[in-house]
Amino acid sequence: MSTAMTMRLSKAVVSVLLLFVVALSGFAHGFVRPRTFLNRLTEKHNYLTTEELWFDQTLDHYSPYDHRQFKQRYYEFLDYFQAPDGPIFLKICGESSCNGIPNDYISVLAKKFGAAVVSLEHRYYGKSSPFKSHTTENLKYLSSKQALFDLAVFRQWYQESLNLKQSKANAENPWFVFGISYSGALSAWFRLKFPHLTCGSLASSAVVLAVYNFTDFDKQIGESAGPECKAALQEVTHLVDQKLTSNKKELKSLFGAAELEIDGDFLYFLADAAAIAFQYGNPDKLCTPLVEAKKAGEDLVGAYAKYVKEYYVGSFGVSVATYNQKHLKDTAVSEDDSDRLWWFQVCTEVAYFQVAPSNDSIRSSKVDTKYHLDLCKNVFGEGIYPDVDMTNIYYGGTKIAGSKIIFTNGSQDPWRHASKQTSSPDMPSFIITCHNCGHGTDMRGCPQSPLSIEGNAANCSSPDAVHKVRQQMIEHIDLWLSQCKDTDV
Numbered sequence: 001m002s003t004a005m006t007m008r009l010s011k012a013v014v015s016v017l018l019l020f021v022v023a024l025s026g027f028a029h030g031f032v033r034p035r036t037f038l039n040r041l042t043e044k045h046n047y048l049t050t051e052e053l054w055f056d057q058t059l060d061h062y063s064p065y066d067h068r069q070f071k072q073r074y075y076e077f078l079d080y081f082q083a084p085d086g087p088i089f090l091k092i093c094g095e096s097s098c099n100g101i102p103n104d105y106i107s108v109l110a111k112k113f114g115a116a117v118v119s120l121e122h123r124y125y126g127k128s129s130p131f132k133s134h135t136t137e138n139l140k141y142l143s144s145k146q147a148l149f150d151l152a153v154f155r156q157w158y159q160e161s162l163n164l165k166q167s168k169a170n171a172e173n174p175w176f177v178f179g180i181s182y183s184g185a186l187s188a189w190f191r192l193k194f195p196h197l198t199c200g201s202l203a204s205s206a207v208v209l210a211v212y213n214f215t216d217f218d219k220q221i222g223e224s225a226g227p228e229c230k231a232a233l234q235e236v237t238h239l240v241d242q243k244l245t246s247n248k249k250e251l252k253s254l255f256g257a258a259e260l261e262i263d264g265d266f267l268y269f270l271a272d273a274a275a276i277a278f279q280y281g282n283p284d285k286l287c288t289p290l291v292e293a294k295k296a297g298e299d300l301v302g303a304y305a306k307y308v309k310e311y312y313v314g315s316f317g318v319s320v321a322t323y324n325q326k327h328l329k330d331t332a333v334s335e336d337d338s339d340r341l342w343w344f345q346v347c348t349e350v351a352y353f354q355v356a357p358s359n360d361s362i363r364s365s366k367v368d369t370k371y372h373l374d375l376c377k378n379v380f381g382e383g384i385y386p387d388v389d390m391t392n393i394y395y396g397g398t399k400i401a402g403s404k405i406i407f408t409n410g411s412q413d414p415w416r417h418a419s420k421q422t423s424s425p426d427m428p429s430f431i432i433t434c435h436n437c438g439h440g441t442d443m444r445g446c447p448q449s450p451l452s453i454e455g456n457a458a459n460c461s462s463p464d465a466v467h468k469v470r471q472q473m474i475e476h477i478d479l480w481l482s483q484c485k486d487t488d489v
Contacts, residue, residue, distance in 0.1 A: 047100035061149035070130035082114030094183035097126030105455030180440035199484030200404035210388035216417035229287035264371035271363035281447030347376035351386035410437035435461035
């Protein structure tokens with residue numbers, strides 16, 4: 001065991017030992033942070049556990065001389081763990097504060113396989129920031145590459161902690177990694193880069209392909225909306241573009257977004273409000289009132305403003321300030337504010353610029369490449385732009401050369417076009433098709449926000465479609481865990 005690892009163990013072994021004998025309560029839930037993929041979890045009964053634990057993590061895994069560390073938050077849930085040889089499920093937290101282990105479908109899987117569940121907060125997010133200020137200079141260690149190394153180091157440390165507790169030397173429990181969306185990509189990439197550290201990965205709605213101009217995002221919204229709702233949304237966009245030139249102040253006030261002085265920010269806010277309905281399994285919340293208003297000859301812009309204020313901002317809990325570039329420039333560290341952090345990753349690694357297609361778009365044509373590049377420059381400074389080619393060269397994009405990775409996507413989810421949607425040897429891919437099957441349906445059920453306890457699929461328009469894919473997931477997890485035990489991986 002290395003000196004660094006020994007030091008980490010000496011600091012944390014007491015808490016690890018205690019938590020192996022204390023039963024933890026359960027909770028979890030989801031609430032979207034605007035322009036991120038993952039849900040913000042709020043209510044305690046929606047978590048398996050919210051008890052915080054801490055790990056000393058290396059700041060720069062690529063430096064031979066910088067040995068600085070920072071405190072990284074993690075959680076563990078042991079109620080279903082069949083000690084000492086049961087599997088360990090590593091649930092990756094993504095681009096938001098990680099406030100516990102959600103009580104989604106992973107709880108069902110953990111119970112079925114007798115697994116412990118551990119979850120590590122992504123560096124910089126939540127309470128795991130290495131710095132007291134998020135200046136552009138201080139954000140240079142925020143990347144998927146560093147995050148993957150975090151997971152690898154944590155995985156090794158946790159296994160050694162478990163061995164120490166059980167008085168076992170060099171033992172290896174079978175590990176399996178889970179993630180949704182960006183963390184789904186991390187799950188796939190972890191198996192790709194560290195295949196010796198996990199028996200396999202579930203990559204749910206995994207955005208493994210970095211995309212510069214992500215026009216397929218908008219196109220999918222049109223397909224998911226259907227002809228009537230799509231036509232209504234396009235008419236709203238046309239009317240909004242017109243009103244922006246004639247009565248900008250009154251228009252923005254109608255949507256409760258007067259603070260968004262940059263027109264692109266305002267139009268992005270309106271575009272996201274529509275996308276989120278399909279992304280998270282609530283299409284009728286948007287389409288029913290819009291189509292009815294259009295048929296009745298009512299004010300479509302007014303009807304859309306009502307949806308935005310009552311549902312997107314009201315029920316869904318999105319803050320208009322999230323879209324304000326003045327807010328994004330704020331370098332203060334805040335546990336509950338991840339907007340600047342995720343935009344830094346967007347502006348340096350993955351892009352996913354949700355630009356309007358040249359024809360038949362839902363969103364305004366003013367949400368274009370220039371808007372995104374200007375945002376990156378304005379918020380982070382000169383020379384900041386996403387090198388998606390390098391990201392895809394490093395990971396392989398949809399041509400990822402991994403193995404034992406399960407890819408899953410929901411048919412209505414616009415993000416699926418940045419995922420791997422076709423199967424290849426040892427990497428099966430499944431699309432769950434139904435009216436309200438969106439982002440992470442396999443793990444979250446329907447709707448995808450707010451949380452359905454244990455990923456309940458009863459409210460999916462086709463529960464059977466979800467159950468069939470889940471059965472495939474279970475069979476692959478079972479097979480790969482058994483192969484792992486046989487080969488001592």
